[in-house]
Amino acid sequence: MTLIDFNSILPVILLVVWALVMLLLDVWFGKRVPLLTPVMAVAGLVLSLAASLYQIGQQASAFNGMIRVDGFSIFLNNLFALSGIVAIGLGYDYLKRVGISEGEYYVLLLFSISGMMLMGSAGDLIIVFLSLELLSIPLYVLAGIDHKRDASREASLKYFLLGTMASAFVLFGIAFVYGAAGTTSLYGITEAVSQGKVQQFLLICGSALLLAGFGFKVAAVPFHSWTPDVYHGSPSSVTAFMSVGAKAAGFAALIRVFSLNFTAIAIELTPLFWVLSALTMIVGNVVAVAQTNLKRMLAYSSIAHAGYILMAFVGFGDAAVRQNSIASALFYLAAYALTSLGAWSVLVAVEQQDGSGNEISDLAGLGKTAPSLAAAMVVFMLSFTGIPLTLGFWGKFYLFRTAIEGGFTYLAVAGLLTSLVSAFYYLRVVVKMYFQPGEALAHKGRLTSLIATILAILVVGLAFVPGYLFNLAAAGLIAGA
Amino acid sequence: MNSAINPLLLVTFFPLVGVLLILLLGSTGKNTARWIALLTSLVTFALSLWLLMQFDSTKGGIQMEINLPWLTLGGNTVGFHLGVDGISILMVLLTALLTPIAILSTWKAVEERVSGFMSFFLLLETGMMGVFLSLDMVLFYIFWEFTLVPMYFLIGLWGSQRRVYAAVKFVLYTMAGSLLMLAGILWVGLTYGGFDLTKLTDSAIPFTAQLWLFGAFGLAFAIKVPMWPLHSWLPDAHTEAPTAGSVILAGVLLKMGAYGFLRFNLPLFPQATLTLAPWMAGLAVIGILYGAIVAFRQKDVKRLVAYSSISHLGFVVLGTFALTAQGVQGAILQMVNHGLSTGALFLIVGMLYERRHTRLMADFGGLWRVTPLLGSLTLVTVLSSVGLPGLNGFVGEFTILMGAFHSTILASPWFAVVATLGVILAAVYLLHMFQQVFLGPVRHPENEKLADLSPREVILLAPLLLLAFWIGLYPAPFFRLMSPAVEQLLALIQTVVQTAH
Numbered sequence: 001m002t003l004i005d006f007n008s009i010l011p012v013i014l015l016v017v018w019a020l021v022m023l024l025l026d027v028w029f030g031k032r033v034p035l036l037t038p039v040m041a042v043a044g045l046v047l048s049l050a051a052s053l054y055q056i057g058q059q060a061s062a063f064n065g066m067i068r069v070d071g072f073s074i075f076l077n078n079l080f081a082l083s084g085i086v087a088i089g090l091g092y093d094y095l096k097r098v099g100i101s102e103g104e105y106y107v108l109l110l111f112s113i114s115g116m117m118l119m120g121s122a123g124d125l126i127i128v129f130l131s132l133e134l135l136s137i138p139l140y141v142l143a144g145i146d147h148k149r150d151a152s153r154e155a156s157l158k159y160f161l162l163g164t165m166a167s168a169f170v171l172f173g174i175a176f177v178y179g180a181a182g183t184t185s186l187y188g189i190t191e192a193v194s195q196g197k198v199q200q201f202l203l204i205c206g207s208a209l210l211l212a213g214f215g216f217k218v219a220a221v222p223f224h225s226w227t228p229d230v231y232h233g234s235p236s237s238v239t240a241f242m243s244v245g246a247k248a249a250g251f252a253a254l255i256r257v258f259s260l261n262f263t264a265i266a267i268e269l270t271p272l273f274w275v276l277s278a279l280t281m282i283v284g285n286v287v288a289v290a291q292t293n294l295k296r297m298l299a300y301s302s303i304a305h306a307g308y309i310l311m312a313f314v315g316f317g318d319a320a321v322r323q324n325s326i327a328s329a330l331f332y333l334a335a336y337a338l339t340s341l342g343a344w345s346v347l348v349a350v351e352q353q354d355g356s357g358n359e360i361s362d363l364a365g366l367g368k369t370a371p372s373l374a375a376a377m378v379v380f381m382l383s384f385t386g387i388p389l390t391l392g393f394w395g396k397f398y399l400f401r402t403a404i405e406g407g408f409t410y411l412a413v414a415g416l417l418t419s420l421v422s423a424f425y426y427l428r429v430v431v432k433m434y435f436q437p438g439e440a441l442a443h444k445g446r447l448t449s450l451i452a453t454i455l456a457i458l459v460v461g462l463a464f465v466p467g468y469l470f471n472l473a474a475a476g477l478i479a480g481a
Numbered sequence: 482m483n484s485a486i487n488p489l490l491l492v493t494f495f496p497l498v499g500v501l502l503i504l505l506l507g508s509t510g511k512n513t514a515r516w517i518a519l520l521t522s523l524v525t526f527a528l529s530l531w532l533l534m535q536f537d538s539t540k541g542g543i544q545m546e547i548n549l550p551w552l553t554l555g556g557n558t559v560g561f562h563l564g565v566d567g568i569s570i571l572m573v574l575l576t577a578l579l580t581p582i583a584i585l586s587t588w589k590a591v592e593e594r595v596s597g598f599m600s601f602f603l604l605l606e607t608g609m610m611g612v613f614l615s616l617d618m619v620l621f622y623i624f625w626e627f628t629l630v631p632m633y634f635l636i637g638l639w640g641s642q643r644r645v646y647a648a649v650k651f652v653l654y655t656m657a658g659s660l661l662m663l664a665g666i667l668w669v670g671l672t673y674g675g676f677d678l679t680k681l682t683d684s685a686i687p688f689t690a691q692l693w694l695f696g697a698f699g700l701a702f703a704i705k706v707p708m709w710p711l712h713s714w715l716p717d718a719h720t721e722a723p724t725a726g727s728v729i730l731a732g733v734l735l736k737m738g739a740y741g742f743l744r745f746n747l748p749l750f751p752q753a754t755l756t757l758a759p760w761m762a763g764l765a766v767i768g769i770l771y772g773a774i775v776a777f778r779q780k781d782v783k784r785l786v787a788y789s790s791i792s793h794l795g796f797v798v799l800g801t802f803a804l805t806a807q808g809v810q811g812a813i814l815q816m817v818n819h820g821l822s823t824g825a826l827f828l829i830v831g832m833l834y835e836r837r838h839t840r841l842m843a844d845f846g847g848l849w850r851v852t853p854l855l856g857s858l859t860l861v862t863v864l865s866s867v868g869l870p871g872l873n874g875f876v877g878e879f880t881i882l883m884g885a886f887h888s889t890i891l892a893s894p895w896f897a898v899v900a901t902l903g904v905i906l907a908a909v910y911l912l913h914m915f916q917q918v919f920l921g922p923v924r925h926p927e928n929e930k931l932a933d934l935s936p937r938e939v940i941l942l943a944p945l946l947l948l949a950f951w952i953g954l955y956p957a958p959f960f961r962l963m964s965p966a967v968e969q970l971l972a973l974i975q976t977v978v979q980t981a982h
């Protein structure tokens with residue numbers, strides 16, 4: 001292992017080693033010093049974040065091309081680390097309240113994040129598959145960590161069974177691509193394609209299978225059916241992280257693999273993406289209207305948002321649009337991460353010990369009983385809808401702009417119209433909180449409220465100066481794409 | 482420009498100072514929030530007068546421009562670009578005038594969550610100013626959509642019984658239009674290399690694209706105006722909103738739609754405008770008659786005034802698409818007139834409601850004898866809305882009808898002739914309302930002891946009615962203010978007519 005190799009995976013290595021140390025320390029001291037594990041977990045993520053910030057501006061290929069450090073991986077690493085920190089904050093309050101006091105929560109979270117980071121910098125299909133497993137398996141366990149509740153166990157099993165099937169699809173797809181190109185290295189495949197040494201048919205089969213596998217991870221219709229049940233059954237602080245981390249990791253794989261390897265067959269794939277994106281936006285938003293449970297509503301809303309991100313990516317075959325495709329997807333992921341973590345943190349705050357309190361009607365009167373929490377929720381709902389002066393607006397603006405730039409005006413119009421549908425159910429939350437009398441209970445967990453407030457301030461504040469985040473996203477280039 | 486700070490920035494963002502103060506001091510009491518809001522809006526009004534003094538009405542084109550780069554996104558720059566011309570300055574003045582009046586009208590009516598109400602109101606003022614002053618399409622869209630948020634809460638939190646339904650309907654209707662406008666904005670911006678409105682007007686967009694874009698932008702504006710058949714959100718929103726909300730909704734928010742036609746559709750898509758003008762005028766005429774007939778059938782005074790808005794705004798659209806100097810000038814003046822008269826009418830309905838807690842005409846009758854001052858001021862307001870010569874409504878409607886009658890683009894006097902029926906119908910339903918409420922014997926004993934206007938209420942109505950007389954008797958300064966801008970706009974369309982022939 002050379003120094004370049006070491007540097008390139010420093011954020012991941014730090015996290016893995018740190019998590020292993022935590023596992024030991026938790027066994028020895030966890031009972032006596034309950035604060036130890038969460039604080040250490042945050043410290044580990046901060047270290048990893050520092051390492052990833054240190055990489056900014058670097059470009060490297062390590063481990064014989066297995067690992068790639070570029071703008072894309074660095075942007076995503078930061079995103080994963082930051083949402084991990086938020087998830088730990090949410091988990092600390094939540095676990096104490098619902099009576100899950102397991103140090104494994106934090107350790108598993110760290111393992112999962114290390115998998116996501118590895119996914120962001122994958123330079124080889126083998127690494128893609130390994131990191132997919134590394135990020136998923138801890139999540140399967142986390143979904144069931146509240147094992148005294150049936151729903152949590154069910155969510156875990158469902159996620160595991162469907163998740164392994166998706167992994168099988170990915171693996172099968174990798175086999176096809178290997179058969180077509182004779183290599184699993186992403187850059188090797190690119191080279192083989194450009195030299196015309198691949199079997200077109202096998203490549204198309206492989207890409208379709210990969211799309212199905214990644215589509216599962218990002219919860220795109222028709223691979224979305226696990227989402228509502230898993231989001232609903234898992235402990236809320238886990239779902240908060242899952243809705244951001246797993247989705248971003250899925251997109252990391254999708255974007256990197258497709259924009260590197262499959263641009264040559266983009267003509268065949270673009271209609272597929274088009275339909276996938278339109279279906280995801282329509283089904284996600286329309287079904288969300290019918291939900292009465294806030295967790296399920298947010299689950300369908302997260303499906304819908306995957307559709308919006310796919311919309312940016314429909315034009316990935318067009319070299320002139322590709323940079324904007326990637327940058328707008330990254331920007332949207334960041335905006336979505338802040339908003340989604342915020343919305344789930346409000347949910348964490350209102351959920352009761354017995355798992356009730358997450359119906360939309362349970363929010364009635366929250367505007368009076370917990371004004372700052374309710375105000376934060378308004379910000380998140382507006383941001384999800386895409387109303388100006390929230391980060392969500394700029395996210396959608398950039399996505400729609402990219403779709404229209406790529407010539408997919410009809411798809412953009414479909415996206416805009418489904419946004420209108422989404423306004424209906426997001427506003428319903430606001431209606432409940434402010435316009436209807438009720439005695440919504442909110443827990444006085446100070447950390448959760450603090451997180452919700454900070455995220456709300458970021459969602460609004462960054463909307464005034466989005467240029468900074470735009471530039472960061474625009475620097476999130478994939479080397480060679 | 483000598484002054485260090487651009488007056489447009491001050492007019493747009495000064496209300497936010499009030500919001501900040503309310504957030505800091507709001508907990509000290511209801512009256513603190515009220516006074517902060519009132520004083521802030523009065524200062525904003527003073528600032529708008531200062532803006533008027535600096536405005537050179539002999540020149541067309543944009544003045545006091547401020548253009549700062551805001552952000553760059555995939556090669557396109559979104560600028561913070563504000564500017565004022567002869568059309569927008571009147572809208573700015575109207576906004577600045579109506580806001581303090583609306584705030585003063587809530588002194589007794591709003592007792593709950595006063596600081597929240599006042600904050601939303603001032604936020605709304607900033608949003609409206611931004612809409613009228615933006616010269617960048619994205620900036621315009623941001624302000625346009627942003628006005629939804631405070632208005633949604635104003636209706637939803639402080640409205641009457643069916644407020645939630647009305648608030649949601651208001652937001653969804655408006656968003657349906659504006660999302661398509663966003664698609665249009667993006668398409669124009671990407672195809673013609675930028676979102677800056679001043680740079681776009683000379684780029685010739687192909688005719689088919691113009692038709693599509695006219696539709697995308699026009700739908701957003703037509704819903705906001707509202708034009709028949711997209712009006713159905715308006716009666717609900719107006720009726721359920723608190724009085725101050727209705728005043729601003731009718732007085733300013735509807736004008737955003739009419740203003741949008743003038744600012745975007747006419748100069749950006751002139752060929753499509755020429756082709757579609759008769760259709761738009763036709764819809765406007767239907768709206769005039771439809772609003773008037775439905776207004777006549779109403780039992781609720783506030784609903785009646787709401788439907789009268791549909792009818793009156795029909796005149797504005799008719800004048801706009803007559804595409805003659807008279808028509809467009811009349812339309813702009815009628816936008817101001819409608820803000821004054823309908824604003825005053827909604828204030829009066831609010832005053833009646835505060836006294837009797839009902840808005841049904843059947844519950845009143847004979848109020849002239851009990852409250853003579855209210856009665857006489859209402860009569861003046863009604864006559865101004867009807868269009869009696871000597872008052873503002875007449876000048877606006879007459880100019881519009883003249884413009885439509887002589888319009889070569891509409892090419893038929895029938896638009897004007899049928900629209901004239903609307904003027905007659907307005908007299909019927911408004912005088913009918915006046916008769917039901919104020920004339921005849923006192924039918925209900927509760928009405929015997931109603932208080933007449935308080936000094937505060939007189940102060941509310943006085944500026945509106947004084948302006949109504951001023952415009953009615955001497956409208957020349959108003960026309961002078963807008964005519965260079967209107968001539969410039971029509972000259973642009975004229976060149977298209979000539980190249981077409």
